[in-house]
Amino acid sequence: MSFPPPASFFDLTRDELRLEVVRWGFSPVHAARLWTYVYLDGARSLAAMPELPERFRNRVAQELCFEPLTIVSEAHSTDGFTRKYLLGLADGRRIETVLMRFTGRVTACVSSQVGCAMGCAFCATGQMGFVRQLTPGEIVGQAMHIDRVLRAAGPRAALAQPLSNSPHERHERLRNIVLMGMGEPLHNYEAVMTAVNILRDPGGLALGAKKITISTVGVVPGIIRLADEARPSHLAVSLHAATQEERAALVPVAKQWPLDALMDACRYYARKLDRRIFFEWALIAGQNDSPEQAQAVARLLRGLPAQVNLIPLNPTDGYDGGPAGHTTARHFQEILAEHGLPSTVRQRRGIDIAAGCGQLASAK
Ligand code: SAH
Ligand code: SF4
Numbered sequence: 001m002s003f004p005p006p007a008s009f010f011d012l013t014r015d016e017l018r019l020e021v022v023r024w025g026f027s028p029v030h031a032a033r034l035w036t037y038v039y040l041d042g043a044r045s046l047a048a049m050p051e052l053p054e055r056f057r058n059r060v061a062q063e064l065c066f067e068p069l070t071i072v073s074e075a076h077s078t079d080g081f082t083r084k085y086l087l088g089l090a091d092g093r094r095i096e097t098v099l100m101r102f103t104g105r106v107t108a109c110v111s112s113q114v115g116c117a118m119g120c121a122f123c124a125t126g127q128m129g130f131v132r133q134l135t136p137g138e139i140v141g142q143a144m145h146i147d148r149v150l151r152a153a154g155p156r157a158a159l160a161q162p163l164s165n166s167p168h169e170r171h172e173r174l175r176n177i178v179l180m181g182m183g184e185p186l187h188n189y190e191a192v193m194t195a196v197n198i199l200r201d202p203g204g205l206a207l208g209a210k211k212i213t214i215s216t217v218g219v220v221p222g223i224i225r226l227a228d229e230a231r232p233s234h235l236a237v238s239l240h241a242a243t244q245e246e247r248a249a250l251v252p253v254a255k256q257w258p259l260d261a262l263m264d265a266c267r268y269y270a271r272k273l274d275r276r277i278f279f280e281w282a283l284i285a286g287q288n289d290s291p292e293q294a295q296a297v298a299r300l301l302r303g304l305p306a307q308v309n310l311i312p313l314n315p316t317d318g319y320d321g322g323p324a325g326h327t328t329a330r331h332f333q334e335i336l337a338e339h340g341l342p343s344t345v346r347q348r349r350g351i352d353i354a355a356g357c358g359q360l361a362s363a364k
Contacts, residue, residue: 006061006062006063006064006065007063007064007065007137008064008065008135008137008138008141009038009064009065009066009137010066010136010137010138010140010141010144010198011135011136011137011140011194012064012137012198013194013197013198013201014031014032014035014198014201014203014204017031017034017035018031018032020063021034024059024063026056026059030052030053030056032203033049033051033052034049034052034060035201035203035204036203037049037052038066038204039201039203039204039205040203040204042147042148042151044066044067044148045066046060046061046066069087069088069089069138069141069142069144069145070087070088071085071086071087071088071145072086072087072088072094073085073086074086081100081101082098082099082100082101083098083099083149084096084097084098084099085097085098085099085145087141087142087145089114089134089138093114093131093132094114095111095114095134095138095142095181095182096111096181096182097109097110097111097142097145097146097181098181099146099149105175105176106146106150106172106173106174106175106176107174107175107176107177107178108142108143108146108174108176108177108178109177109178109180109181110139110142110143110177110178110179110181111134111139111142111181111182111183112134112139112179112181112182112183112184112185112187112188112191112192113130113131113132113133113134113182113183113184113187113188114130114131114132114133114134114182114183115128115129115130115131115132115182115183116128116129116130116182116183116184116187117129117130117184117187118184118187118217118251118252118253119252119253120217120238120250120251120252121249121250121251121252121319122250122282122284122313122316122319122321123316123319124316124317124318125182125183127316127317127318127319133188133191134183134188134191135191136191136192136194136195136198139191139192139195140195140198140199142181143174143177143199143205144205146174147174147205150171150172150173150174151171152171153171153172154171174205174207175207175211176207176211176212176213177199177207177211177212177213178212178213178215178236179192179212179213179214179215180213180215180236184216184217184219185214185215185216186214186216186219186222186223186226187219187222189222189225192214193229193231196212196214196231196232196233199212200212200232209232209233210233210234212232212233212234213233213234213235213236213278214226214233214234214235214236215236215237215238215278215280216235216236216237216238217238217251217253218237218238218239218251218253218254218257218262219253219257220257220261220262220265223235223237223262223265223266223268223269224265224268224269226269227265227268227269227272227273228272230272230273234275234276234278235269235275235277235278236277236278236279236280236309237262237266237277237278237279237280238251238279238280238282239279239280239281239297239308240280240281240282240288241288241293242259242293242296242297242299242300243259243296244258244259244260246288246293247259250284250287250288259300263300263304266304267303267304270304270305270306275305276305276306276307277304277305277306277307278306278307278308278309279297279301279306279307279308279309280308280309280311281297281308281309281310281311282311282312282313283310283311283312283313283323283324283328283329283332284313284321284322284323284324285313285321285322285323285324285325285328286321287321289324289328289329289332291331291332291335293332294331294332294335294336295335295339297336297341298335298336298338298339298341299339301341302339306341306342307341307342307343307344308336308341308342308343308344309343309344309346310329310332310333310343310344310345310346311345311346312324312329312345312346329345330345333345
């Protein structure tokens with residue numbers, strides 16, 4: 001007789017865990033303690049939870065597993081600020097998770113799918129095609145992986161210093177999560193929202209509402225749903241072009257959800273939630289980096305509470321384009337500023353370890 005494999009602990013919200021524990025005939029107090037052991041104390045196995053009754057631990061061991069992701073490989077950037085992990089799932093599939101440091105804050109870039117169905121021309125994940133959805137536990141598991149890396153590193157390193165491995169009394173906390181790894185988060189809406197709930201739990205990783213950013217290629221119904229449900233996270237929209245024709249050439253789903261509809265959805269979101277929206281723009285040399293295109297995006301976003309994140313393209317094998325140069329990027333940014341549109345030029349961190357979306361998982 002075979003038993004079903006244990007479910008992942010990380011799939012469960014705090015409420016779901018409590019209901020399960022009560023269903024097994026134990027006190028909800030045990031569920032709360034189990035949650036604290038895992039998310040606050042960083043316990044990795046039931047052996048590290050001696051205060052829980054043995055009968056309860058035995059039942060948990062039958063029902064739940066705590067180790068969903070394995071490290072297949074990792075790469076550290078030469079500047080020490082970026083670590084990229086290729087993580088293995090229970091079915092042998094692989095996803096990428098990146099730990100980044102900006103001005104002393106630790107950010108995890110996590111994946112929402114294996115592959116992606118959206119097919120953006122310049123994106124290594126898009127070039128891979130869609131494989132499957134991630135479960136909430138596989139999304140939370142990536143954040144927990146980063147949490148464990150930080151715990152193992154130990155010290156609260158001085159601001160803007162690379163991660164050090166020397167022992168110290170406290171470990172750094174994971175402060176920000178961006179859903180900008182592999183996949184389209186709004187094409188896996190339910191699982192992503194459950195994961196966000198778990199990540200925000202105040203008795204767990206306790207990420208602030210404004211510390212989680214969902215990046216979308218422009219799935220219009222998903223943006224409207226985020227607004228209607230008043231979901232507590234930031235929204236980033238991958239724009240890349242300011243006319244329908246130019247955008248459709250880079251982002252095929254623009255044919256399904258045209259630019260006009262996308263901008264209407266963004267205005268609806270910003271008004272309803274009174275929130276600023278980030279717009280991502282991969283700067284591709286000779287493609288979308290001209291002064292005229294900068295003027296066009298400024299006109300397009302007029303009246304919206306917006307910030308543009310300019311990211312010089314990470315070259316990929318399946319796409320001919322190259323990154324816009326530093327001067328071009330600065331000039332683009334100046335034009336946006338002249339129109340009162342704030343922007344940043346994202347440093348191409350980890351370029352030496354192929355830290356662009358999907359680049360490690362698709363490497364041969
Ligand atoms: N699917 C979502 C989130 C994952 S992609 C989305 O498209 O927004 C995260 C960001 O990386 C997006 O803005 C995407 O356009 C960008 N991106 C993908 N491939 C890139 C590349 N080769 N160079 C620069 N940015 C890239
Ligand atoms: Fe998918 Fe985003 Fe890559 Fe487009 S850029 S293929 S939506 S992961």
